[in-house]
Amino acid sequence: MTKADLNIVIVDDSKVSYVALKTMLLSVGFKKIKYFEYPLDYVSYLKHVKQDELDIVFIDYQMPIMNGLKVLYYTKFKFKDIITVMMTGSSDSKLKEKAIKYGVNEFMNKGIDFFEFKTKLNILANLRFYYYESKIQQKKLETLLEYKDTQEILAVQKQLKIIEDKISNHYYGEWLMDSFFKPKDILSGDSYSTLKISDEVFFVSIVDGMGKGISASLSSVLTVSFMNYSIKKSLEFNDFDFERVVRDTFKYATSIMLDNEALSFIMLEINLEKNKIKYANFGMPPIYLTNNEEKLIKIKPNNYPLLQSSKDFVIDTFENQFDSILVSSDGLFESLSEDGYPYFVRFKQNYKNVYLLSDLLKDFKSNVQEADDDMSIVYMKKEKLEFKTLYEEEILLTQENIQNEVDTLENKILELPEVVRDKIIFSLNELLINCYEHTVLKISKNKHEIIQKDEKIEYNGKENFASLTILMSEKYAMVYLKDNGPGFDVSQILKSEWFNKYHGRGIKMLKKLTDGMYYNVTGNHVKLYFKL
Amino acid sequence: MDIKQTGSMVDVSGVIKTVNDSQLLVSAIKDAARNGSVVVRINDSFSLPSTVIGELLKLKDSGSAITIEVHDQILYELLDDLNLVSKFNVKLI
Numbered sequence: 001m002t003k004a005d006l007n008i009v010i011v012d013d014s015k016v017s018y019v020a021l022k023t024m025l026l027s028v029g030f031k032k033i034k035y036f037e038y039p040l041d042y043v044s045y046l047k048h049v050k051q052d053e054l055d056i057v058f059i060d061y062q063m064p065i066m067n068g069l070k071v072l073y074y075t076k077f078k079f080k081d082i083i084t085v086m087m088t089g090s091s092d093s094k095l096k097e098k099a100i101k102y103g104v105n106e107f108m109n110k111g112i113d114f115f116e117f118k119t120k121l122n123i124l125a126n127l128r129f130y131y132y133e134s135k136i137q138q139k140k141l142e143t144l145l146e147y148k149d150t151q152e153i154l155a156v157q158k159q160l161k162i163i164e165d166k167i168s169n170h171y172y173g174e175w176l177m178d179s180f181f182k183p184k185d186i187l188s189g190d191s192y193s194t195l196k197i198s199d200e201v202f203f204v205s206i207v208d209g210m211g212k213g214i215s216a217s218l219s220s221v222l223t224v225s226f227m228n229y230s231i232k233k234s235l236e237f238n239d240f241d242f243e244r245v246v247r248d249t250f251k252y253a254t255s256i257m258l259d260n261e262a263l264s265f266i267m268l269e270i271n272l273e274k275n276k277i278k279y280a281n282f283g284m285p286p287i288y289l290t291n292n293e294e295k296l297i298k299i300k301p302n303n304y305p306l307l308q309s310s311k312d313f314v315i316d317t318f319e320n321q322f323d324s325i326l327v328s329s330d331g332l333f334e335s336l337s338e339d340g341y342p343y344f345v346r347f348k349q350n351y352k353n354v355y356l357l358s359d360l361l362k363d364f365k366s367n368v369q370e371a372d373d374d375m376s377i378v379y380m381k382k383e384k385l386e387f388k389t390l391y392e393e394e395i396l397l398t399q400e401n402i403q404n405e406v407d408t409l410e411n412k413i414l415e416l417p418e419v420v421r422d423k424i425i426f427s428l429n430e431l432l433i434n435c436y437e438h439t440v441l442k443i444s445k446n447k448h449e450i451i452q453k454d455e456k457i458e459y460n461g462k463e464n465f466a467s468l469t470i471l472m473s474e475k476y477a478m479v480y481l482k483d484n485g486p487g488f489d490v491s492q493i494l495k496s497e498w499f500n501k502y503h504g505r506g507i508k509m510l511k512k513l514t515d516g517m518y519y520n521v522t523g524n525h526v527k528l529y530f531k532l
Numbered sequence: 533m534d535i536k537q538t539g540s541m542v543d544v545s546g547v548i549k550t551v552n553d554s555q556l557l558v559s560a561i562k563d564a565a566r567n568g569s570v571v572v573r574i575n576d577s578f579s580l581p582s583t584v585i586g587e588l589l590k591l592k593d594s595g596s597a598i599t600i601e602v603h604d605q606i607l608y609e610l611l612d613d614l615n616l617v618s619k620f621n622v623k624l625i
Contacts, residue, residue: 403551426549426579433551433583505614506582512610513579 001132003029003125007053010035011042011071012060012087017110021058021087028118039066046078054082055128058108061088061095069098076103081131083124155187159217162225166491167194167202167378169511171518171527174384175272177202178357178516180377182331189216190329190374191224195231196521197240200273203231206284206376207265208329210305219256219263226252227267242269243315246280250313253306263306266327270380277318277325282306285333289322294352297322323382326351326360331375337367355381355475356516356529387471387478390415395432397440397464397483402432405468413470416477420530423513424470424479427528430506431481432466438524439464439485472532476515479528487523533557533577540564543573554581561587569597578606588620601625 008030012018018035025033036042043066057075061068072084085106086099096107105127106120168179179194189209197203207223209216227249234240246267253263266284270277279287283305289297302316333344346367347360354360357379391412395405406429410421466483493504494511511517516529533546533553537560548557561584564570570591574580592598599621602608608624611617 399551406550407552422547422549422578426547426581429549429551429554430582505585508614509579509582509610512606512613 001129003121004031006030006032006055006125006128008033008056008058009042009054010058011039011063011068012058013037013039013063014060017060017087020110024114024117025121027114028121030121039063039071042071043074046074051079051081052132054079056083056085056124058085058087061086061090069095069102072099072102072104083128085124152187156183159188159191159221160495162221162228163191163193163495164228165192165194165495166196167204167380169490169494169517169519171383171520172196172199172202173272174382176356176381176383176516176518176527178379178381178518180357180361180375180379182371182375184331184371184374187214187217188374189220190331190376191220192329192376192378193224193228193231194378195228195235197231197235197269200271202270202272202380203240203242203245203268204270204327204378205265205267206327206329206378207263208284208374208376210262210264215258215261219253219261222256223249223253223263223265242267242278246313246315250280250306250310254308254310257306257308259308261308264330265306266301268327270325272380275319275321277322278315279318280313280315282313285328285330287318288326288351289318290324290352291321292323296348296351323384324354325380326377327379328377329374331371331373332364332377335364335368335370335372335375338369339367343368355385356531357381358515358531385473385476387473389469390472390477391468391470393468395466395468397432397436397466399436402436406432413477415472416530417532420477420532423530424477424528427479427510427513428468428481430510431479431526431528434506435464435466435481435483435485438488439466439483475532477530477532479530480526481528482525485524487520487525490519490523535560537564540567540569541571541573543575544577545575546577548574548577548579548581548584554583557581557584558587561591565591565596565598568595569599571599571601573601574607575603578604579610580607585614585616592619597621599623 008025010018010021010033015037022033036045059068059071068086068088072086075082075084080103083105084103085108086104087108087110089109106124108117108120163181165179167177170177179192181190181192183190190206192206193203195203205224205227207220209220227245230248231240231245249267257263264283266279266281268277268279268287279299280303281287281301282303283301286301287299289299291297299318303313333342333347335343337343337346343364350363357377393405395401406425409425409428413421413424416424464484466481469480471478471480490507493507510528514528515531518527519525533544533548535556536543542560542564544557548554561570561572588598600611601623602611603625605624608622611620611622616622
């Protein structure tokens, strides 16, 4: 851009002055010069002109009908970034003070020396060039930030797709299983994996790329991706071997690491029937277990964090009774509590009071302002509470019957606090409608199309029932609902942060409102826990 | 639960929990949105049934402007977890 590209306007009732000013402007390189003899014509012009069609305005102060100050005011009111020059020979300081208040950029005498004029105009033109350049830079920055945001969202989606969590929000036999994953940054250095190997055997792993940034995150995500793929393949061929998975993952991870990088990770094979845990812990926090006497058992790491140069590893076995197991990355233990100590100190004292993972998370949230690192937690607990039955019913799954059941339920569970009753009724509303859709109307993945087309679904005429039990212990109320429908893949529904449009939200709401939500493997039986 | 509908405003008091509550609320929202915008004020409820969320999504897709005013922190967090805060212009009052 040059001076010749800038749009100049002169507002002056004296044609003589205009010609003199125009001559000087042309001689210093300006070409686009517009003239207004009458201020009111200029004000009309201002109404229609666009921001970038006006660059420098010369305004005569002494004009009839409307003086230069008013013209200045209107100009700056419409476009505050436009350069304005007040042409006046007056030394009236009040006039100048007012002009400055309205935003004037320069004062000039009509009889200004040509070289002084040229110098001032160079400065004003440069200001305008800077304005255009900064607009271009701002646009570039906005585009870059938009690109970065999109890439970050895609990266998180990819990471969530790679993470496999097949046990969270499930119960297997007497065991309630849960997990928690919260990245500190948009792309997490933590990744994790939970897989069901058989009805009694589960695989759990957490990987923590040490240090921050994309490199650590990539190492972590790639390692989990490799691990998940190789386990899935071994399950396909029915030859899962924990030692082989550890060895292959160890070799793979060392092959992708940079020479200044370190990777902490833990891998476990948990056999719940035999009370047996095989583990390889490469510098992650200890595994915590409790046994029947509520005693806290700590299993320390048996390997150092993985380096590119790491050559060997060990796998150990723990074999004893346990009724809970907690595996976590360091984000849980090392975050500072409000008392100034790492949360780990409080954890050791309070862990025996934890029954559900939500108990631990509530305690963490009420004592730690913000986690210092990514947090990944996997938790399993053997059910051992003694419940008494408050209500038991077989519910015929018709819309009318569901409505009656939910509407009349409140009076049958009056032993529970009102807030818990409200949550139970809301939850049952969601669950029973879900049962009705899945079991009776056979709506599942086609829900989106049905809603879009506003289709009416016919009741299929079969009699379907759901079995509802509401129980109460000293600390929790529990809703146990079973239907005989096909169920659904709970892990898949919960995995995506980017929900399918019309389904999956009910389950997510239940997870948020309850203190624990656990489905069976087929997804047609569910236990909901509510803390009293 | 009690619903008051005036023009495009739907004002809900009490907890929205039963099937009947959901149906009444969906009906009021549909009626309020006839002129292309609806404001749903939820004074007490800690949750919003998925049936109601589904209806609001349909309205949004068909071009209606939606605003939800909530008073309960849990409900706000829930809608945030469901990525609905900006979609439904949710405000915590």
